Amino acid sequence: MGRSPCCEKAHTNKGAWTKEEDDRLIAHIKTHGEGCWRSLPKAAGLLRCGKSCRLRWINYLRPDLKRGNFTEEEDELIIKLHSLLGNKWSLIAGRLPGRTDNEIKNYWNTHIRRKLLNRGIDPATHRLITDSTNNHHNNNITPTASAATHNVNSSPDVTTTTNISFASAATTSPSTIHHLIKNEQVEDDMKLRCDSPDRRNIKNTSLENQERCPDLNLELRIGPPRHHQNNAISSSSSYIQQHHHQSVEYYQPLMTRREKFRWFHHMFCMQFGYTEQQGMQLYHRPQSYRW
DNA sequence: AAAGATTCCAACCGCATGGCG
DNA sequence: TCGCCATGCGGTTGGAATCTT
Numbered sequence: 408m409g410r411s412p413c414c415e416k417a418h419t420n421k422g423a424w425t426k427e428e429d430d431r432l433i434a435h436i437k438t439h440g441e442g443c444w445r446s447l448p449k450a451a452g453l454l455r456c457g458k459s460c461r462l463r464w465i466n467y468l469r470p471d472l473k474r475g476n477f478t479e480e481e482d483e484l485i486i487k488l489h490s491l492l493g494n495k496w497s498l499i500a501g502r503l504p505g506r507t508d509n510e511i512k513n514y515w516n517t518h519i520r521r522k523l524l525n526r527g528i529d530p531a532t533h534r535l536i537t538d539s540t541n542n543h544h545n546n547n548i549t550p551t552a553s554a555a556t557h558n559v560n561s562s563p564d565v566t567t568t569t570n571i572s573f574a575s576a577a578t579t580s581p582s583t584i585h586h587l588i589k590n591e592q593v594e595d596d597m598k599l600r601c602d603s604p605d606r607r608n609i610k611n612t613s614l615e616n617q618e619r620c621p622d623l624n625l626e627l628r629i630g631p632p633r634h635h636q637n638n639a640i641s642s643s644s645s646y647i648q649q650h651h652h653q654s655v656e657y658y659q660p661l662m663t664r665r666e667k668f669r670w671f672h673h674m675f676c677m678q679f680g681y682t683e684q685q686g687m688q689l690y691h692r693p694q695s696y697r698w
Numbered sequence: 699a700a701a702g703a704t705t706c707c708a709a710c711c712g713c714a715t716g717g718c719g
Numbered sequence: 720t721c722g723c724c725a726t727g728c729g730g731t732t733g734g735a736a737t738c739t740t
Contacts (some may be wrong), residue, residue, distance in 0.1 A: 422733090423708075445725060461726075462709065497728060512729075513707050 420454045424463055428453055432460055433468055466509045473505025477514055485511060485519060490533040 420428075435451035441464070444457035453460060477485075481503060488499045496508035496515075503511065520530040529536050 421710075423735095443725085457725080458711090458727095459709075465727095466708070494729065508728075509708075517706055 419448075419456050419459070421459075424467075428455065429463070429468060432464060436464060436468075462509075466507045471505060472507065477506075477518075481506070482519060482522070485515065486523065486533075489515065489519075489530075 431451050431453055432447075435447065435453075439450070444461040447453075447457055447460050448455045451460070455463075484503065485499060488502055492498050494512075496512045500506050500508040500511050515530075523530045523533075524536075527536050528534065
């Protein structure tokens, strides 16, 4: 039993990537863009599984990656974000432009853990190791465990506003945190991720964080499209009516594939004067269709 | 200089999730 | 509603690089 393997293991390379493989992957993505990782290896002439290609691209080859050592400010930011989010490396990475979740995870395990231990801080709970009273009082639950315990449903028509702050933001300059976190990137990121599994953690963490960190506000607003999910966008037209003034580019990242499809379908029909039903009859979805 | 120990990080693995037919 | 598929995530590992003795 179990799921089928993601690729034909017998005919795939494993281990370190060669320069030639890197070049092939880069060339292919430059030409065709990211996506459809499963079929990419064959298309690019690589004897790798799609997962491996994706990982190599995201963690190593992407042109927007920042190379080099982590700065002191990045260190502190990671510590603070970890105290809020736990081992949600991808969420943490989302706040550090040019850094990947894998890189941050590794860096955490090799450097920051030790750094915190040297400061007498438990890396798991972010509390003083000697502070047994507090630990006992309130913290059987680490951020991760806590996040996993609660269940955030993506309740419709609720614009969730979370106030996250850092109680322990003693050493990082407020302007840095402000700049890195409370900017549009955060909002964009949260919007992008509101469709990801991790959205379930956002609300929970916020409650805990409000208690922990009352001194700094971060408005992390979860964007609109999800609100309509429960209506299965039967109200796609009403959704579009409400938001048609926004550019597609603005909303695309927020949409599920289905929503995107409906959006484009609506635009297509408007453009060519079809009813949505007529337009649907003209539409042929290829087997390999993916957004 | 050599051997063993430790550190580091790229890559792998399995699972969870969402989208689609 | 269900099953399949693609993708993303977090934990783990293997081996190269570096350090210590």
